[in-house]
Amino acid sequence: MILPLLIAAATPEPSPSASPEALISESVITEGIKVTNKALIYGGTAIAIYLVLFILGRFFKRRFQVPLGWFYHIFCLTFALFVAQMLPMIDFGVAEEHVNAAVVLSGAFIVITLLRHYFVAIFGRGDGMNAKVPKLLSQLVSLVVFLFAFVIVIQNIYGQPLGGLLAGAGVVGIVLGLALQDTLGNLFAGFAIYFGGQFKPGDWLKVGEEHAEIMEVNWRSTRLRTCDDIYLDIPNSNITKETVTNFSHPTARHALRIEVGLDYDVAPTKVRKVLVEACLMGKGVLAEPAPAVFLKEFAASSITYDLKFWIEDHGCFEEILSSVRTNLWYALRRHNISIPYPIQLETQYVPAVQPPDCPALIKDGLKKVFFASVLNDGQKTYLVDHARVVSFGEGEKLIKQGDAGSSMYIILEGLADVLVDIGGAIRSVAKINPGECIGEMSLLTGEARSATIVALEDTTAVEIDKSVLAPIIADSPELVENLSDLLARRRLQNEGVLSESTNSALLAEKQQDYQSNFLRKLRKFFEL
Structure with a gap:
């Protein structure tokens, strides 16, 4: 109501006694004033709407990090013109159609931008915003939105029937379909790959002889990366024809x-x-x-x-x-299990590297065993003949904490780590060097392993098992007494009692208790 009153007040009334020439001049001036007023009103309204939309865009960009870009400025301008032309005193005529079409098309780009920004949350598969969505699906959604806007412009704004346009497009489509047969095949195969749900970025596949991880599925091809960091670009139509093994579906296990x-x-x-x-x-x-x-x-x-x-x-x-x-x-x-060669012709095999002198290694290793002092020469010779030299690779476990034990190892070469599980936490407490022994208590008493021993490098050791020591003890029952006394002294030494105690009576009593305990365990373990 205010704008028409302002326009009427600004328009002068013609004088009744004016000449025709004066009347014409006054009419031209009046029309010019009206046009000027309309332009000012239209321009002011458009600028005001543009500024409001611009401020809103800046707010969303800073608050939600939406990358609106230049298309948003075009949309703000065209939308401002569109709203301003709806005023009752503004009449654009044919130009209105172009403004409306510009609003719809620029608005389509804004919708595409918003969809791409929130694409994962709406269409993605995976864990929230960190999911990988193929470009193929993003491009497909953008194409659908733009085509929808284009149809609105042609049919609803310009009033052109789509029948003739579709007929012409059909002929062009046939020609393009024949010319782009492989490209269209890859496109539809890409749709099948994504929407079928068999593959997605991050999956590990076996395609032919190649093991590779999917990096991207686009409109033309599927891009994969092998274990050697070599990228493969396989057309979608080819990968759908292959027998593909997916190691990540339905689970990674x-x-x-x-x-x-x-x-x-x-x-x-x-x-x-x-x-x-x-x-x-x-x-x-x-x-x-x-x-x-x-x-x-x-x-x-x-x-x-x-x-x-x-x-x-x-x-x-x-x-x-x-x-x-x-x-x-x-x-x-x-475990003395061989991997036999294919038998073609019986020949004598001579290894290029001579095997180690095991008896000499075992004899040298026995010098490090604490109970060797109670063995006679015949018993030592029996051990040399029946013990064995074993090898462990880096990372292998020689013994495992908690397992029942019946053997000991004398480290000849290599380095091992002693790991102890304390309340679920694995801790390294010592290193085993060449010349050291592990597992003596398990060999003599059958006690469970108190720690896990892991080879830090290739390790060679002498293994003495219960089955090797048992015949010696069966032939010499008195050896059990000597071993129990030796174990008691070793236990006292480990506890520091021998060096700290000054009470000989208390020391003798404690040694007797330990000796009796070990004697009982030895007899039970070796079934004496």
């Missing part, structure tokens, strides 16, 4: 298998135990589900076993397989 041929002379039950124990020490191998061993085939020169174990990180599958195979080699050697 999956099984790997290793085949190994072993000697016919070894019982399968023993082989299963050795293979499972060696596999569990491999880096990245899961304890649950437990590894399994299957007897697969009676081959020409060996029995083929299939070792199945579970992992979660397929990106490290090569390192895991190498770790398990390395552990198998050492474990099979320690």
Whole structure:
């Protein structure tokens, strides 16, 4: 109501006695004033709306980090013109259609920008805003929004029927379809890959002979990265025709298998135990589900076993397989299980590297054993003949805390770490160097292992088992008395009693208690 009154007040009334020429001049002036007033009103209204929208855009950009860009300025300008032209005193005529079309098209770009910014939250698959959404889906949504805006402009604003346009577009589409057959095939295959849900960025696949991680699915191809950091760009239509193994779906936990041929002379039950124990020490191998061993085939020169174990990180599958195979080699050697060569022609095999002189190593190692002083020469010779030299690879466990023990080790070469589980926390408490012994108490009394010993490097050791010491003790029952006395003195020495105590009677009583306790354990363990 105020704007028409202002326009009427600003327009002068014509004089009744004026001449025709004066009347024409006054009419021109009046029309000019009206046009000027309309322009001022239109321009002022448009500028006011533009500033309001601009301030709102700055607020959203700073508060929500929405990257609006130059399209937002275009939208603000066209929307301001669109609202201003709706005033009753403004009439643009044909120009209104162009302004309306500009508003719809620029608004479509704003909608696309907002969708891309909040794309993960609306369409994404994964953990919130950190999910990886393929560009293919983002581009598809943008195309749909823009086509929808284009249809509104053509049909609703300009009033053009879409029938003829679609007919012409159909002919053009046929031509383009024939020319871009492969491209369209890749496009639709990309839709199938994403919407089918079989693959997504971050999944590990086996395509052909390649193990690779999906980095991106776009409108033309699927980009993958191998374990060697080599990028593969496979057309979508090709990857949908391949037999693809997905190691990450439905969960990242999956099984790997290793085949190994072993000697016919070894019982399968023993082989299963050795293979499972060696596999569990491999880096990245899961304890649950437990590894399994299957007897697969009676081959020409060996029995083929299939070792199945579970992992979660397929990106490290090569390192895991190498770790398990390395552990198998050492474990099979320690248990005298051979991997036979294919028998083609009977010949004498002469190794390039001569085997070590095991009796000499064992004899030298026995000098480090604390109870060797109570053994006679014949008993020492028996140990040299029946003990064995074993090897452990880096990272293997010689003994495990809590396990029942019946053997000891004398370290000849290498370095080992002593780990103790204290309330669920694993701590390193000592290092075992060449010349040191571990597990004497378990050998003599059968006590459970008090710590875990892990090889820090390739380690060679002499192993003395209960089965080797038992015949010596059975032939010399008096040896039990000597061993119990030796163990009691060793226990007192470890407790520091021998150096600190000045009361000989108390010392003798404590030694007698320890000796009786060890004597009872020795007789029970060796069934005397």
